[in-house]
Amino acid sequence: AQSVTQLDSHVSVSEGTPVLLRCNYSSSYSPSLFWYVQHPNKGLQLLLKYTSAATLVKGINGFEAEFKKSETSFHLTKPSAHMSDAAEYFCVVRVYGGSQGNLIFGKGTKLSVKP
Amino acid sequence: DGGITQSPKYLFRKEGQNVTLSCEQNLNHDAMYWYRQDPGQGLRLIYYSQIVNDFQKGDIAEGYSVSREKKESFPLTVTSAQKNPTAFYLCASRPAINTDTQYFGPGTRLTVL
Numbered sequence: 001a002q003s004v005t006q007l008d009s010h011v012s013v014s015e016g017t018p019v020l021l022r023c024n025y026s027s028s029y030s031p032s033l034f035w036y037v038q039h040p041n042k043g044l045q046l047l048l049k050y051t052s053a054a055t056l057v058k059g060i061n062g063f064e065a066e067f068k069k070s071e072t073s074f075h076l077t078k079p080s081a082h083m084s085d086a087a088e089y090f091c092v093v094r095v096y097g098g099s100q101g102n103l104i105f106g107k108g109t110k111l112s113v114k115p
Numbered sequence: 116d117g118g119i120t121q122s123p124k125y126l127f128r129k130e131g132q133n134v135t136l137s138c139e140q141n142l143n144h145d146a147m148y149w150y151r152q153d154p155g156q157g158l159r160l161i162y163y164s165q166i167v168n169d170f171q172k173g174d175i176a177e178g179y180s181v182s183r184e185k186k187e188s189f190p191l192t193v194t195s196a197q198k199n200p201t202a203f204y205l206c207a208s209r210p211a212i213n214t215d216t217q218y219f220g221p222g223t224r225l226t227v228l
Contacts, residue, residue, distance in 0.1 A: 009155065032215050043119075043205060043219035044158075051215070090157060094215045101146060101165075101209060102173075103217060105157040 002027045002093045006106035014114045019063075019078040021109045023091030026072065032094035033074045034103070035065055039087045047089075050074060061085070086113045118142065119220035121206050126225045128193075128200075136191045136223045138206035146209040147189035148217060151175060151202045158205065164189055193225065201227045 007022040025031055032051050036044040048059025055067045061084075065076045074091060091106040119140045128134045138147065146165050150158040160173030164183040178197025183189055193200045203224050207217040 034216070036219075041203075041222070041224065043121075043221045044207075045219070046216060049216060101215060102148075102160065102163065103215075105150075105159075107155060107157040 002029075002031065002095055002104055004033075004091045004093045004104060004106040006089075006091050006109050008109050009107065010110045010112070012112040012114065013081045015083055016080050019076070019081045019085065019111065021076040021089050021091075021111065023074045023076065023106060024072050025074055025091070025093050027093060027096075029096045033065075033067065034092040034094075035059065035063070035074075035076050036090045036092060037087050038090065038108075044090065047076070081111075081113050083113050083115065086111055119206060119208055119218060121204075121220040121223050123223060124221065126223055128225065128227055130227055131195045133192055133194050134225065136193065136204055136206075136225070138189045138191065138220060140187055140189075140208045140220075142208060142210070142218065143186070144208035144210050144218070145186070146211075147183070148207040148209070149173075149179070149181065149189070149191045150205045150207065152205060152222075153202050161191065161204075200225055 003026045005024045034049045035047040038044045048057045050057045050067045058064045063078045088108045088110045092103050095102040122137045148163045149161040159175050162181040164170040180192045205222045206220040209217045
């Protein structure tokens with residue numbers, strides 16, 4: 001079975017400082033992993049996805065994530081936070097097996113950016 | 116302008132009433148999904164459909180029903196049997212069985228008065 005755990009429900013940073021949002025996963029298969037972002041009262045937008053091509057994945061808006069198999073982690077980072085990055089972020093793993101193609105979502109990390 | 120549309124954006128209903136949420140996509144995607152989002156709980160899968168005229172229950176299907184008569188449409192009915200229907204509902208679609216990225220609509224916020 002697959003699962004994801006987002007280690008922080010809320011992260012607060014100052015504008016211009018680095019962002020780190022942590023995610024651990026569990027998967028019996030070589031996983032497909034995603035990060036999605038959701039601004040208030042909006043739908044989800046794909047930031048980036050990992051599908052075994054390269055361990056460092058670059059996404060939109062300057063975000064990137066590194067797949068570390070030994071640590072079962074897929075943490076999201078950004079060198080310098082911008083006010084517009086304030087949103088909720090979801091780490092997601094694809095299901096293999098019975099519900100092929102379905103996704104399992106973490107509980108989300110709310111990112112606050114202080115001026 | 117391609118994409119996924121959900122209507123209405125805000126919906127209010129009285130207890131005991133059924134209500135139907137609309138989801139339409141013009142992306143020619145095969146699969147469609149309904150999720151429920153509650154604060155601090157992430158997204159939970161209600162129903163999904165891989166092809167027209169077929170759909171499957173997700174993790175929290177009780178009190179909900181769906182239909183998939185057309186490829187582009189996947190309406191969700193919240194019935195009076197759903198005990199706690201107030202939530203944010205998100206519809207998503209995926210291009211084909213061998214792809215994995217889902218694309219989301221803007222959501223409908225349902226409030227039961």
